[in-house]
Structures are given as structure tokens and as C-alpha cells.
Amino acid sequence: MIKKITLFIFLFTSLILSQQIDFNSPQNIKLFADFLFCNKDYLRAIDEYERYLKMCEDDSIQFKIAYGFLQMGNYQNAIEKFSAIKSNSNFYDAAGIEKLKVFFLANDTSSFISEADLLLQSNNPYNNNVLRFKNSVILFTKNLPAKDILLSPFTFEEKSIISDFYDWKKNPPYKSEQIAGILSTIIPGSGKIYTKNYSDGITAFILTGLFGYLAYSNFEHKHSFRAWVFTGLAAGFYAGNIYGSIASAQIFNARLNFEFDEGVKLFLENNNYFTPVYDFCK
Amino acid sequence: MFDSAKLLFRDKFAGREVLNFLKISHPSNKCPFLTKHQMFLLFFFLLNSTIYTQSDWVRWEKSDPTYQIKNSSLDNEFDFKIDSPSDIIIKPVINAYWFFVSDVDGANCPFHPSCSRFFLQSVNHTNFAQGILMFFDRFTRDTNFINRQQHYPYYDASHFYDPITSYTLNSSEIKYIPLKTSIKE
Amino acid sequence: MIFVNKIFLIFLLTISSKIVAQNSLQDQFDFATNLFQQEKYFDAITEFKRLLFFDKQNQFEFKANYYIGLSYKNGGKFDEALRYFTLAEIKSTNKDEYFLAKSFQVRTNILRRTINQANKILNQLEDEETSNTKLNEIKYWRGWACIFADEWNKAGQIFSEDKLDTTLAKLCKSVNDEMYSVNFAKYSSFIIPGFGQFYTGEYVSGLISFGWNILFGYLTVNSFVDERIFDGIVIGNFLWLRFYIGNLQNAENFATQKNLLISNNALNYLQNNFNGLKP
Numbered sequence: 199m200i201k202k203i204t205l206f207i208f209l210f211t212s213l214i215l216s217q218q219i220d221f222n223s224p225q226n227i228k229l230f231a232d233f234l235f236c237n238k239d240y241l242r243a244i245d246e247y248e249r250y251l252k253m254c255e256d257d258s259i260q261f262k263i264a265y266g267f268l269q270m271g272n273y274q275n276a277i278e279k280f281s282a283i284k285s286n287s288n289f290y291d292a293a294g295i296e297k298l299k300v301f302f303l304a305n306d307t308s309s310f311i312s313e314a315d316l317l318l319q320s321n322n323p324y325n326n327n328v329l330r331f332k333n334s335v336i337l338f339t340k341n342l343p344a345k346d347i348l349l350s351p352f353t354f355e356e357k358s359i360i361s362d363f364y365d366w367k368k369n370p371p372y373k374s375e376q377i378a379g380i381l382s383t384i385i386p387g388s389g390k391i392y393t394k395n396y397s398d399g400i401t402a403f404i405l406t407g408l409f410g411y412l413a414y415s416n417f418e419h420k421h422s423f424r425a426w427v428f429t430g431l432a433a434g435f436y437a438g439n440i441y442g443s444i445a446s447a448q449i450f451n452a453r454l455n456f457e458f459d460e461g462v463k464l465f466l467e468n469n470n471y472f473t474p475v476y477d478f479c480k
Numbered sequence: 481m482f483d484s485a486k487l488l489f490r491d492k493f494a495g496r497e498v499l500n501f502l503k504i505s506h507p508s509n510k511c512p513f514l515t516k517h518q519m520f521l522l523f524f525f526l527l528n529s530t531i532y533t534q535s536d537w538v539r540w541e542k543s544d545p546t547y548q549i550k551n552s553s554l555d556n557e558f559d560f561k562i563d564s565p566s567d568i569i570i571k572p573v574i575n576a577y578w579f580f581v582s583d584v585d586g587a588n589c590p591f592h593p594s595c596s597r598f599f600l601q602s603v604n605h606t607n608f609a610q611g612i613l614m615f616f617d618r619f620t621r622d623t624n625f626i627n628r629q630q631h632y633p634y635y636d637a638s639h640f641y642d643p644i645t646s647y648t649l650n651s652s653e654i655k656y657i658p659l660k661t662s663i664k665e
Numbered sequence: 666m667i668f669v670n671k672i673f674l675i676f677l678l679t680i681s682s683k684i685v686a687q688n689s690l691q692d693q694f695d696f697a698t699n700l701f702q703q704e705k706y707f708d709a710i711t712e713f714k715r716l717l718f719f720d721k722q723n724q725f726e727f728k729a730n731y732y733i734g735l736s737y738k739n740g741g742k743f744d745e746a747l748r749y750f751t752l753a754e755i756k757s758t759n760k761d762e763y764f765l766a767k768s769f770q771v772r773t774n775i776l777r778r779t780i781n782q783a784n785k786i787l788n789q790l791e792d793e794e795t796s797n798t799k800l801n802e803i804k805y806w807r808g809w810a811c812i813f814a815d816e817w818n819k820a821g822q823i824f825s826e827d828k829l830d831t832t833l834a835k836l837c838k839s840v841n842d843e844m845y846s847v848n849f850a851k852y853s854s855f856i857i858p859g860f861g862q863f864y865t866g867e868y869v870s871g872l873i874s875f876g877w878n879i880l881f882g883y884l885t886v887n888s889f890v891d892e893r894i895f896d897g898i899v900i901g902n903f904l905w906l907r908f909y910i911g912n913l914q915n916a917e918n919f920a921t922q923k924n925l926l927i928s929n930n931a932l933n934y935l936q937n938n939f940n941g942l943k944p
Binding site for chain 1: 534536537538539610612613614615616617619620621623624626627631646647649651654656658
């Protein structure tokens with residue numbers, strides 16, 4: 199009995215221990231690479247996957263390499279690797295829409311649009327996603343199509359948001375540079391108040407008024423030199439205030455544009471850029 | 481409007497679908513499947529691994545630490561370069577101003593670049609007349625001490641960032657920076 | 666008899682396989698250590714991680730984590746280094762390993778200039794340790810923590826205590842003697858504008874400050890004497906006060922800047938020319 203138990207223990211431990219680990223076998227390389235990949239240690243994982251691909255063919259690994267580059271923000275390599283995935287692979291369709299995401303994140307709108315159009319002509323199962331992605335990106339550009347065409351691929355809830363974006367883009371609540379300039383010409387500072395820079399507007403009014411008054415009072419008292427200095431300063435503040443109001447309107451509009459762009463980006467991010475979610479690390 | 485968009489979409493999964501085909505091996509894949517033992521190992525290590533290694537996304541080499549403390553003081557450096565006719569008049573005046581006044585009258589300017597440097601940069605970037613207008617506008621904004629944090633991003637702990645590119649009246653040059661962010665490092 | 670032989674055979678096989686398995690791990694460890702010694706730290710980390718991944722018996726857990734920490738530290742990635750030194754601490758199997766992991770946490774924190782964290786760990790180690798050599802090492806790193814916190818006087822005291830390190834003690838003392846007193850610079854300029862600037866060797870700036878303060882002080886007083894109250898208030902407020910405060914700020918700034926130069930000079934020497942144990 200004791201003999202049998204010892205035998206069993208030895209066999210059991212040997213089962214766990216006896217494998218001589220071949221660190222360079224394809225399986226082990228892949229195992230280790232998967233571990234690195236799931237730890238988001240993408241660069242090391244990619245190095246290991248490349249070693250693995252030299253020994254075995256595997257399209258899922260090719261896809262993961264490309265995906266790793268995308269996660270690291272290495273867009274050039276990501277595009278290269280996604281493009282290398284062959285058309286008979288299970289990952290070909292996913293690679294197509296991932297490529298769109300790369301172009302978008304790399305701010306390459308023209309490549310994005312042409313790639314999206316190419317995809318839409320093909321039989322990609324994600325074509326609805328591609329269309330939604332493309333129509334969201336079109337919001338960044340200047341040439342908007344008709345509203346119902348743009349909205350058509352979206353779900354009901356998405357439609358209300360995209361519709362808001364669309365209306366904004368068609369009629370952005372900009373402040374007019376001309377109005378700001380004219381207002382400030384009539385009443386110093388009012389142009390800044392129009393662009394919602396209230397305290398700057400009041401300051402501009404006070405400074406112009408103060409130096410104007412000083413100039414006036416010095417002319418009254420016949421201090422001609424001082425009067426001309428103050429006149430110059432008052433003129434400077436007056437002209438500067440008109441100039442500044444126009445600049446202020448431009449900055450106001452730049453801020454609106456920025457917030458719009460961020461809003462659309464956030465919408466896309468929250469929808470995962472209409473790309474599938476992959477479960478590499480279950 | 482865009483904040484509500486953020487809330488709406490936090491919990492939504494439109495366009496998301498989990499791909500199950502990863503587990504299906506393509507016919508062209510020529511590697512044998514994992515052994516049970518290896519699966520166990522994988523499972524075990526995935527459980528244990530929560531380490532996030534973003535610092536290793538770019539290969540790095542040995543790097544010696546620097547013991548020295550970083551010097552972060554803002555100094556006016558005298559500028560003797562003459563690039564345009566207007567520089568012949570402006571630069572000596574500004575250098576003299578920096579030497580005799582600016583360097584000894586304390587830290588008064590809340591902005592980066594400072595008013596005098598802003599003036600110099602705007603004259604160089606545009607022209608003398610426009611530079612003067614930009615300077616008067618800057619001086620007006622400099623005098624206004626109310627709610628600066630609602631108009632300018634931070635440059636460092638004690639300065640707001642207010643570059644000339646926002647004021648050249650060329651709207652394509654404006655790079656809007658969100659408020660309450662710091663642009664320095 | 667044959668049965669016994671079979672058991673013996675199986676026994677032999679299992680034992681030998683165990684040895685082989687261990688050997689392959691040991692080989693991997695040697696390979697990784699070799700990369701580490703060649704200063705190929707990024708690759709060394711990959712190999713140590715591989716070792717950790719396949720080391721089911723956790724024989725190399727401490728060593729691999731410790732070496733990964735060292736590699737990150739040598740690559741200037743202090744946050745990562747600290748993470749792995751902490752892992753090494755958790756996986757340590759004896760007191761020496763524990764102390765090693767902890768002391769490297771201290772050294773990394775010193776280099777990262779998170780001195781409070783370093784001191785916290787040092788306090789903890791001091792409570793736990795009894796051996797004299799280790800207590801001396803703790804003290805030694807305390808001294809370095811003070812150097813990196815720019816407290817040269819305190820560092821000097823620690824190094825001179827029990828002749829812990831006479832070279833460092835001497836260096837710290839000389840740095841401390843060289844330092845300007847920021848408070849003296851500031852308060853002397855409080856009384857005589859420009860004095861603090863003279864004290865720190867910035868004579869031109871001191872003279873200009875002195876000149877402006879005399880001029881605007883005179884104009885302010887003069888206006889009040891002539892009963893031009895408005896002018897007096899304007900000149901006093903916008904000119905005299907401005908240059909007076911500027912004078913105080915400059916005196917303080919110059920002293921701090923000069924001290925920074927002195928500190929950096931000494932730190933530079935420590936980094937490049939000091940041959941003793943460094944953090």
C-alpha cells in the first residue's frame with residue numbers, strides 16, 4: 199500500500215514537473231505572448247508573435263499584432279499589418295473597419311473617406327457600422343449631405359444626438375467678427391461683452407475712458423505735451439479694443455468648434471468607433 | 481448638449497458585438513491546439529496579471545538618472561538679433577526695459593509670454609502697426625484681473641498661457657486649448 | 666524483483682526529469698541575467714518575465730522580480746521599478762531578500778525624489794532590523810535621502826555620526842557652508858534695498874534696485890511734502906512699491922538660484938565622480 203502511494207506521489211509530481219520546458223517551442227512562445235498581450239505589454243507581445251509567425255501560420259495572430267500596434271498608437275505599423283491580412287481570413291472584414299479606426303485616430307480624413315467608400319462597395323458584414331462611422335466623421339467636414347441621408351443608418355437613440363450635431367454644424371452659434379468690431383467702435387468694450395468677455399469689455403471701456411478724460415482735462419489746463427501723450431494712449435486703447443474684440447470673437451468661435459469636435463469624438467469613442475469588441479483575453 | 485451626449489453613451493453598446501470567431505481556428509492555421517496543462521497555466525497567469533505596462537510601448541535603453549535639480553525659473557534673455565528694420569528701434573528699447581525695469585520690478589506679468597515678449601513676437605509675426613494694436617489689447621487684458629482662469633489655460637503654477645497666435649486675426653492660427661489645463665510639460 | 670526494479674526505474678526517471686526541468690529554468694535565468702549584465706535591460710525584462718511565466722514552482726519568483734526591478738531602475742523607469750521591487754518584497758523567502766527588496770525601494774524613491782516615501786520605508790525597516798550592518802545601511806540611505814531633499818546640513822550630520830562615511834560627511838558640510846542664507850538676503854533687502862543682491866554677488870541688479878528705490882522714494886516723499894497727495898499716492902503705489910517688492914523678490918530669488926547652483930554642482934560631482942555606493 200505504502201509503495202503504491204509513494205509511486206502515485208512520484209508519478210503525480212512528475213506529471214507536473216517532468217516537462218522539460220522548451221521556451222522556444224511555438225506553443226510556449228504563443229502562450230507567453232498571449233500573457234504579455236493581455237497585460238497590455240503590446241510591444242513585447244508583438245515581438246513574440248512575430249517569432250511565432252515565423253514557425254506557424256495564424257491569421258488571428260496577424261490580427262492581434264495589428265491590433266497591438268493600434269493600441270500603442272503606432273498607426274503606420276497598424277495600417278501595414280491590418281492591410282496584410284488576406285481576404286480569405288476570418289479577420290479580413292474586422293481588419294477593414296479597424297483600418298478605418300486607425301485612419302480616424304491618425305487624423306487622416308481623406309484616407310478615411312476613400313477607405314470607407316471602398317469598404318461600402320464590398321460585401322463587408324460590418325457595412326452598417328462602417329456607414330455609421332463614416333457619417334459621424336463627415337460631421338467634421340464642410341460638405342454635409344442632406345440630413346435624412348446622413349441620419350438613415352443610425353439607431354433611434356443615436357439619431358437624436360447626430361441630429362443635434364447636424365443642426366449645430368448647419369447653423370453654428372458663432373459670434374460675428376464684424377458685429378464685435380462695429381460694437382466696439384461705437385462703445386469701447388461692448389464688442390468684448392458681446393463675445394461674453396464681460397470683465398475684459400469693462401476694462402477696455404474704463405481704460406479708454408480714463409485716458410480720454412486725462413487727455414481732455416490736460417488740453418483744458420493747457421498742458422499740451424501731456425495732453426498729446428494721453429491722446430496717443432487713448433487712441434491706442436481705443437484701436438486696440440476694436441482689434442481685440444474681433445480677436446475675441448474669433449477665439450469664441452474657435453472654442454465652439456473645439457467643443458463640437460470633442461463632442462463628436464466623444465460620441466465615437468463611446469460607441470467604440472462602431473468597431474467590434476474583441477475578447478482576446480477571456 | 482455634449483455633456484448629455486457623454487452621459488447617454490456611457491452605458492450603451494451600440495455597434496459593439498463580441499467576436500467569438502477568435503476561438504475558431506482558420507483551416508490554414510497549422511499549429512496544434514494547446515494542451516490542457518497549458519490552458520491551465522494561461523488561465524492561472526491571466527488571473528494574476530493586472531500589471532499595466534504602458535512605459536514599455538517603445539523600446540528603451542539604459543538611462544542614467546540625473547541627480548541635478550531642474551531649474552525652472554523664467555528669465556528674460558536679452559535679444560540682440562536684428563531680423564527686420566523695426567527691430568532696430570524696438571529691440572534696444574525692449575532690451576533696456578528688461579535690463580533696467582523688468583528684471584528689478586518683481587514678477588508682475590500673469591501671462592506667458594510676458595507683455596514685452598508678446599509685443600516683440602507680435603511685431604515679428606505680423607507688422608509694426610498690428611503689433612502695437614495687439615500690445616494695447618494685451619495690456620487691456622493684463623489690467624483685468626477678474627476670472628482669468630475662465631479665459632486662459634495655465635502655463636505653469638503662476639502663469640497663464642496667452643500666445644500671440646490667438647490674436648493675429650488669422651483664425652486658422654488659433655489653437656484652442658481647453659481651460660484649466662497646463663501646456664508646460 | 667522485477668517489480669521493485671520497475672519502481673526504481675520510475676523513481677530514477679522522475680528524479681531526472683525534475684532535475685532537467687530545473688535546469689531549463691536555471692538556463693533561462695542565466696540567459697536573462699546575461700542580458701542584464703550586458704545592459705540590454707528591455708530584453709532582459711522580457712526574458713525574466715518569460716521565466717516567471719513558466720516557473721510553476723515559483724523558485725525564481727524573488728530573483729526574477731528583483732532583476733526586473735533593477736532593469737527598470739537602470740532604464741530610469743522608476744514607477745515600474747518600484748512595482749517590481751514591491752513584488753520582490755512580497756515574494757521574498759528570507760530576511761536578507763526582504764531587506765534587499767526594501768532597500769532598493771528606498772533607493773528608487775530617492776532617485777525619483779519621493780523622499781517622504783523613502784523615509785517612510787526607512788522608518789519601517791529601522792523598527793524591524795536588529796543587525797548592525799543593516800542599521801548602518803539604513804542610516805546611509807537616510808543621508809542620501811537628505812541630500813536629495815536638499816538638506817545638506819542634516820545629511821552631513823548623519824554621515825559624520827559614528828564615521829558612517831567621512832567623504833560624504835565632508836562634502837555635505839562644505840556644501841552647507843557654501844550656501845547663502847535666503848532669509849538673510851530677503852530681510853537685509855527689506856532694510857536696505859539692493860543689499861541682498863549685493864550679498865549674493867549680483868552687484869548690477871542691486872545697484873539698479875537701489876537706484877530706483879531711492880528715486881521713487883524721493884519723488885513720493887517730495888509729492889507729499891509739496892502737498893500733491895494724488896501724485897504721491899500714484900507714484901508711491903505704482904512705482905515705489907512695485908520696485909520695492911521687486912527688490913525683495915529678487916534678493917530671495919538670487920539666493921535660491923545661487924543655492925540651486927551650489928546644490929547642482931555637488932549633485933553633479935556625486936553622480937559622476939563619487940565612487941561609493943549610490944542610490
